[in-house]
Amino acid sequence: MSVELRGKxxxxxxxxxxxxxAKPELAGKFGATSIFVGTMRDFNDGNDVQAMxxxxxxxxxxxxxxxxxxxxxxxxxxxxxxxIHRYGEIQPNDPIVLLAxxxxxxxxxxxxxxxxIEELKTRAPFWKQEMTGTNSRWVEHNTLG
Amino acid sequence: MSITVKFxxxxxxxxxxxxxxxxxxxxxxxxxxxxxxxxxxxPISNMLIAINMExxxxxxxxKDGDEVAFFPPVTGG
Numbered sequence: 001m002s003v004e005l006r007g008k009x010x011x012x013x014x015x016x017x018x019x020x021x022a023k024p025e026l027a028g029k030f031g032a033t034s035i036f037v038g039t040m041r042d043f044n045d046g047n048d049v050q051a052m053x054x055x056x057x058x059x060x061x062x063x064x065x066x067x068x069x070x071x072x073x074x075x076x077x078x079x080x081x082x083x084i085h086r087y088g089e090i091q092p093n094d095p096i097v098l099l100a101x102x103x104x105x106x107x108x109x110x111x112x113x114x115x116x117i118e119e120l121k122t123r124a125p126f127w128k129q130e131m132t133g134t135n136s137r138w139v140e141h142n143t144l145g
Numbered sequence: 146m147s148i149t150v151k152f153x154x155x156x157x158x159x160x161x162x163x164x165x166x167x168x169x170x171x172x173x174x175x176x177x178x179x180x181x182x183x184x185x186x187x188p189i190s191n192m193l194i195a196i197n198m199e200x201x202x203x204x205x206x207x208k209d210g211d212e213v214a215f216f217p218p219v220t221g222g
Contacts, residue, residue, distance in 0.1 A: 038222050054221070055153060055154050056221070057151070057153055057195075057198075057214060057216065059198055060195060060198035060214070061221075063198050064198075085221065085222075096221075096222065097221070097222050117222055120221060120222050121219070121220075121221060121222040122219065123200075123219065124219060124221045124222075125153065125193075125195070125214075125216060125219050125221075126219055126220060126221025126222070127153060127154035127155070127216070127217065127219065127220055127221075128220045128221075129154070138154055138155040138217065138220075139220045140155075140217070140218065140220070141218065141220065142220055142222070
């Protein structure tokens with residue numbers, strides 16, 4: 001299990017490749033990898049969005065993302081999980097979150113990956129502030145999944 | 146020792162500060178922390194509360210050395 005908070009942009013595909021390469025013990029064991037990448041849109045609630053600031057409560061965020069990962073590992077038969085989440089200044093098309101779940105079979109990885117993102121969105125203390133033209137606004141609710 | 150208070154996001158802007166440190170005397174619950182730290186501001190509807198980084202309610206007990214945070218619904222991911 002790995003949870004990481006990043007203040008700078010990252011390439012989820014490079015990160016994923018590097019992470020998997022650094023885990024040779026997984027090779028040959030996993031038959032399924034389910035991945036979710038959340039990316040910033042340039043629109044929300046009917047407005048163009050130029051940029052976003054993602055605020056968080058660092059220690060609580062880390063704690064709850066680790067708890068969510070542990071819950072997924074208890075609930076499904078998983079080989080490994082990875083959560084990387086951005087904070088700070090974010091531009092449209094920047095990845096915000098990368099989730100990956102490795103398991104022997106897809107029946108374990110798919111629901112576990114879904115669990116990670118849905119629990120993250122309701123429990124991890126992050127807050128989005130969008131820049132729309134010359135104004136800024138706090139995002140007050142999650143969009144429907 | 147004292148009680149550390151944190152406000153995040155839109156709540157920080159509404160209250161006008163990001164943190165506070167309170168003497169634990171006269172504090173029993175998170176509601177007491179809110180009242181003292183905000184100078185009796187009305188609780189914000191749908192605000193969330195965490196005591197030592199675990200979700201809690203306003204009527205939950207707070208003790209000396211605790212960290213109490215108040216924030217709006219979360220919007221990560």
